[in-house]
Amino acid sequence: MDFKNKMRTKDTAVSMGKAVGVSLFLMFAVSGALLLLLAFLLYQMELGEEVVKAGIIVIYIISGIAGGFLIGKMRREKKFLWGLCAGVIYFVLLFLISCAVNGGLPQDMVKVLTTLVLCTASGMAGGMIS
Secondary structure: OOHHHHHHHHHOOOOHHHHHHHHHHHHHHHHHHHHHHHHHHHHHHOOOHHHHHHHHHHHHHHHHHHHHHHHHHHHOOOHHHHHHHHHHHHHHHHHHHHHHHHOOOOOOHHHHHHHHHHHHHHHHHHHHHO
């Protein structure tokens, strides 16, 4: 392999599977760290239910932006679309884990749809700013 071919392979975007996997790992790592911080604040400050709900929404948004930004940087083309895909996959995994933990589908589908919109929109926004 000559020098031009080596340079060309370094300039290409990361494979789809690796980009999705790494961005999802980042999204869940950010979510876990921020949820631990929220739990600590809840323990220390005895936060109300509304503050905790707002904190969870902020965590969804920050995680989505982080994952969308990373996948956009890794894929380099159609960044907003890759960010949206990362947000959708993140939501689907959260939904499946929630269903498994709670033993079935949630009763309030409006909250589920709101979470879907938050995850996809923030992932797409992260991809757009990457």
